[in-house]
Amino acid sequence: MAVIARLEDVTMSYGQRVVLQNLSLDIVEGAITCVIGLSGAGKSTILRLLNGLRRPDSGRIYVKGQELGSLSDRELIELRRSIGFSFQFAALFDSLSVFENVALPLRENTTLGTDEIHKRVTHALESVGLAGAEEKLPAELSGGMVKRAGFARAIITNPDMVLYDEPTTGLDPIITHLLTDTILRLRNQLNGTAVVISHDLQSIFMMADYIAMLFEGAVIAYGSVDEIRASFNPIVQQFLQGSEVGPIPI
Numbered sequence: 001m002a003v004i005a006r007l008e009d010v011t012m013s014y015g016q017r018v019v020l021q022n023l024s025l026d027i028v029e030g031a032i033t034c035v036i037g038l039s040g041a042g043k044s045t046i047l048r049l050l051n052g053l054r055r056p057d058s059g060r061i062y063v064k065g066q067e068l069g070s071l072s073d074r075e076l077i078e079l080r081r082s083i084g085f086s087f088q089f090a091a092l093f094d095s096l097s098v099f100e101n102v103a104l105p106l107r108e109n110t111t112l113g114t115d116e117i118h119k120r121v122t123h124a125l126e127s128v129g130l131a132g133a134e135e136k137l138p139a140e141l142s143g144g145m146v147k148r149a150g151f152a153r154a155i156i157t158n159p160d161m162v163l164y165d166e167p168t169t170g171l172d173p174i175i176t177h178l179l180t181d182t183i184l185r186l187r188n189q190l191n192g193t194a195v196v197i198s199h200d201l202q203s204i205f206m207m208a209d210y211i212a213m214l215f216e217g218a219v220i221a222y223g224s225v226d227e228i229r230a231s232f233n234p235i236v237q238q239f240l241q242g243s244e245v246g247p248i249p250i
């Protein structure tokens with residue numbers, strides 16, 4: 001199995017607070033890897049590292065065979081073009097319409113003409129259930145719609161790897177299902193790799209090829225959905241059951 005990205009022995013702190021400690025994780029190419037863990041466990045940090053938005057205190061991050069720490073700013077920008085990022089708190093430009101927000105990566109990074117851009121943006125908006133919202137401004141959207149527009153923007157360039165930070169948190173079950181399905185469809189159509197952070201176990205069980213559970217700075221369990229569900233690790237079991245009773249300090 002090919003590995004498209006790897007965190008190797010990564011330690012990462014914010015000030016005094018060590019968030020990741022000697023963490024290693026392989027992201028399998030063409031697969032959907034879901035990262036689970038408690039709030040504050042460092043899940044978003046993993047995505048920031050994979051995208052080169054942050055550098056680790058120690059350890060190495062590899063994406064498509066390149067070690068991010070060895071890249072120049074220009075090379076890093078180039079590599080980032082092949083990575084889509086759907087942010088936990090969708091970051092849209094307030095003054096741009098939904099259409100223009102989603103079209104932005106195509107305008108900035110490709111030489112596609114107006115017609116092709118129109119076709120792709122329309123298709124991306126349809127796939128996240130936002131057909132008809134093209135001309136709206138972010139301020140006119142519900143929270144869920146903002147999130148879905150950010151999602152459409154993350155996938156618009158058909159990136160090799162898409163990082164989704166809580167793509168469905170706070171959305172209703174129907175949209176959650178639609179977005180989970182979109183992540184799956186992208187994987188199937190493009191053989192694209194996805195790393196998804198989610199608290200929604202139902203949608204994780206539906207889409208994940210691999211699940212990595214973070215706890216106290218490291219990956220304490222990694223495997224297929226069936227393997228994780230059958231894990232004997234009491235921390236994994238407590239997390240899956242959402243129980244207050246168990247080894248996880250509350």
Ligand SMILES: Nc1ncnc2c1ncn2[C@@H]1O[C@H](COP(=O)(O)OP(=O)(O)OP(=O)(O)O)[C@@H](O)[C@H]1O
Nearest residue numbers: 014015019037038039040041042043044045046088
């Ligand atoms: N820029 C920052 N400066 C200081 N502390 C930070 C910063 N970013 C994150 N942290 C802290 O690092 C820890 C891990 O943050 P991270 O955002 O990776 O967690 P998370 O697992 O994504 O949590 P959540 O499920 O709440 O989104 C948290 O305790 C957070 O408060």
Ligand SMILES: [Mg+2]
Nearest residue numbers: 043044088165
């Ligand atoms: Mg987070």
